[in-house]
Amino acid sequence: MSKKNDIQLLRINYLRGPNVWTYRPVLEVWLDLGELEDWPSNLLPGFNERLTALLPALIEHHCGVGERGGFLQRLQEGTWAGHVLEHVVIELLNLAGMPTGFGQTRSTSRPGVYRMVFRARDEQVARSALAQGHRLLMAAINDESFDVAAAVAQVREQVDDSYLGPSTAAIVAAATDRHIPHIRLNDGNLVQLGHGARQRRIWTAQTDHTSAIAQGIARDKDLTKRLIAACGVPVPEGRAAGSPAEAWEAAQDIGLPVVVKPSDGNHGRGVMLDLRTRADVEAAFEVAARHGSEVLVERYVSGDEHRLLVLGDKVVAAARGETAWVTGDGRCTVAQLVDAQINSDPRRGVSEDHPLNRLVLEEDESVLGDLARQGLSPAAVPEAGRKVLIQRNGNVAIDCTDQVHPEVEHVVALAARIVGLDIAGVDLVAQDIGRPLHEQGGAIVEVNAGPGLLAHLKPAVGKPRPVGRAIVDALFPGNGDHAHAGRIPIVGIAGTRDTTRIARLVGWLAQLRGQRVGLACADGLYLDRRRLAAGDARRWDVAHRLLVNRNVQAAVFENDARAMLRDGLAYDRCTVGVVTDFDGAGTLAEFDVQSIEQMAKVLRTQVDVVLDDGVAVLNAADERVAALGTLCDGEVILYATDPQVPALLAHRRSGARGGRAVTLQDGSPVLATGSAETRLPPAARLARGGLSDESLLAVIAAAWALEIPPDLIIAGIETFDAHGIPSAQPA
Structure with a gap:
């Protein structure tokens, strides 16, 4: 068989938010198979055998068959190279320690051109896996050698460079389990949990409530000891030394054996234990001096090293070391x-x-x-x-949480409170953690800020402790409502008809309720009436700023189909999702969207992300838009100027009480729940900022979904022209 030409990667696009494919970020790749369009897998001699020899675990891929070996079955039946590349990339990610199970490959209107996507927690990792997978696939097709181990190492290196550390990752995973959104704020471990004014921030095991003063105290081991000793916490006697001779003098005064360590070191570096001679003490001084700004000499406490994780006033995990x-x-x-x-x-x-x-x-x-x-x-x-x-130390990985004596827990939590840390790693030495320290001559030797969590997450002996969940529960106490999940009210508005004006007016109504409202729309980025950025703010990188802004108590986003196809939504879930229409397919040829049916698949994303206690607001005048209500996890409010629209009538009759709807009757907007109705002033009297009747109803429905009272809705609409956000407001 002659050598096959390379697959061409026409376009690589990272969709950072919910998108037409899935709720989560994906890497979307447009592929031109070229001559391989005529060569499915079953027509390539020996290809299937070579591929499975390189990646034996492909047998675990279910694919569309839905069972183990499903993908191999597709290979034998014959599948195209784009689909094969999807599975190769997923398997490389699995082997590199960033497992993913989601991928799809779909044809386009151009022969031989496909869109292939796969789940991508990190863009650079995804690009690395794509590059290596592309090379592996072509090597298998053309019967060339390929080093799978080296490819996996390349991807794993990118994972190590890009992914969160274990402590931060554990906290983020626990937040995700509670449906708390997160945003990574730098290339390291600074992460925001929640949105806007309800956010909290973590940096490894430090939070935005971790005091800088407390951190400074914890770094100074001598100061820490003096403060906690003054409050009755047992600590080893010790003092600072400025030279090897002073260290020996201190050791004699304290009494041998002693410990010599840096005053501000970490990870046990430069710590020398059980020193009994002058030569040992003076040599230890030189070692400690290389790892800190000052050297401490302390009484040696006999026993095992322990690390206790303190959260607030509780010990949530404990680990013991052994020599x-x-x-x-x-x-x-x-x-x-x-x-x-x-x-x-x-x-x-x-x-x-x-x-x-x-x-x-x-x-x-x-x-x-x-x-x-x-x-x-x-x-x-x-x-x-x-x-x-x-x-002697450094092996603190034996879980002993259940053995901690209540008196030990009390004194350890006291030490953390004295230093002022909300999260602390307290190091103590004791013969038996199940007995009070004073009974055995035990002592607290350090109180650390930003403690590592790995010893508690993956102990060498004993059961793992859910310390990430404990930290998240402390940051977001309570359960049930979205305030406890760090969420602010978010309104997303998708479509083409008056969506900018609708977004502005909904933002104004939310602001009248007393909230500081962020707005991202075609006119710019706003906070209340101040424009933060000029130009179209429907782009992900601009709109996303609202979620990071601590001043934002509620947010309104205008979303057009182009931005959703290019970036995905700027938020993961929303309180209210509005869809006005499926117009505009004719302008999206570059995304291979050319029909209303395709447009519906794009804009359904706005409904897919509505929270289970949220509301989808849909235009009942278009039956295809109204049909999106079946996809909503929450409630649905339909609106239409004609109260006799079939979809609206059927909706009002649905459920025990009847569905909610907004319509016009005799020129007046009406809020309807089943057969019950509340009539508002005639639409002709309302100053609407240029909105059509249909768009006015969309605004009223969105405000109703936000639980804004009818009288405030009326007042807001009447005052919008005078006090709305002026599009000419200078930046």
């Missing part, structure tokens, strides 16, 4: 024994998937110091049966 030892055999060096007896533990490694770190002796000064005090080095060969201490 690491090897036993000599008279043949192997210390380094070889460490690899054989410690590093061989599958729980040890260098990635976040491993609860214990792999030990590299030459890189750990504390380990080297302990070896030297035993008269050994990494290259030494201990005699058979000799036990060698390798590491």
Whole structure:
């Protein structure tokens, strides 16, 4: 078989919000198969065998068949290269540790051209997987070699560079479980939970309530000890030293053995324990001085190291460490024994998937110091049966949450409150965490801001603790309503008929209710009556700013089909979703949208994202628009100028009380719930900012959905011309 020409990637577009494909971000790729349009998988000799040899786990892909092996069945029957590429990319993402199950491939009106999409939590990771998948597919088609491991490593490297750290990811996952939206604010771990005025921010395990003063105190270990000791918290006696000689003098005054450590170090770096000689103390001073701005000498407390996670006034998780030892055999060096007896533990490694770190002796000064005090080095060969201490701390990964004594919990929470931290990692040394500290000479040695959560999420021994959920519950107390989910009221308006004016007037009515309202529409980006940005604000990158703005208490978004096809919606869910019409398909040829049926698939996204206690507001004069109501998770309000429209009449008769509708009767807007009606002043009397009767009803229906009282709706419409947002307002 002759070599096949490469698949051409015509367009790659990252849809960041809900879109025509799914609620979640996807990478959309337009493919030109070229000559491969005439070569489905069953006509390519040996292709299926080569592909499955490269990616054996493709057997797990259900595809449209809906069962294990479904995709392989499609390969045997014959499927096109765009569909195969979709599954190859998904499998590479699975192998790289960012699993996804969603993908679709659809033909376009151009022969041989397809749109292929797949779930993409991160754009750069998705692009990397696409590039590697494209190369793998063409290698399999043309019977060329391909290094799958290297491709997966490339994608995994991009995952490591792009994805959230484990602590932040755990909190975000817990927020997602509670349907709390999140927005990543930088390339690191700064994340916003919730929207607008109801948002909270986290940075790893720090929150926007974590005091900068408390952080400063926690960084200064000597100051921390003095403050908590003054309140009765047990701490080891100690003091700062400015030189090796002063360190030895302090050690003599305190009493041997001692600990020497940096005053502002972290992760246990530069900490030397159980020092008993002048030489050891002075050598430890030099090590500690390299890891901090000041050196502390403290009384050595005998026992195991523990890390307790404190949230507010409660201990929500606890982990214990243990010392690491090897036993000599008279043949192997210390380094070889460490690899054989410690590093061989599958729980040890260098990635976040491993609860214990792999030990590299030459890189750990504390380990080297302990070896030297035993008269050994990494290259030494201990005699058979000799036990060698390798590491005193750094193995805090044994869950002991259920063993914490109430008195220990009290004193640990007290220490965190004294420092002023809302989330703290408190380190203590004790023989038994199930007994009060004063009974065993235990002590708190550090109080840390921004503690890592991995030891509690993936302990080496014991059960994982839901610390991410505990943090989210503290940030968003309560359950049930959207305030507790960090959500502000959001109105989305899709279509072409008067949508800018509708958005402006709905925003004005919400503002009259006493809320600070953000508005993104074709006229610009607004907060109340002030324009924040000129030009069309229906683009995702502009409209999304409203959700980040802490001043925004409610938001109104005008959405046109072009922006939805290009970017997706700027929000994940909304309180009210309005669809006015399916016009405008003739202007969207670049997206291969050419019919009303295709337009309906695009604009249904606005209804798909309505919350289960939200409302879809739909134009009943167009039966196809009214039919979107069956897709809504929440309630539906229909509107039409003609009260006899069949869809509206049927809707009013639906349900136990009847559906809600807004219509005109004798020239007056009417709010109807089943047979009950509330008549508003005649439409002719209302100053509507240039709106047609139909668009006026859409505004009234949206305001009703927002639970704005009828008298306020009337007052707002009457005053809109005088006090509405002027499109000529300077930026």
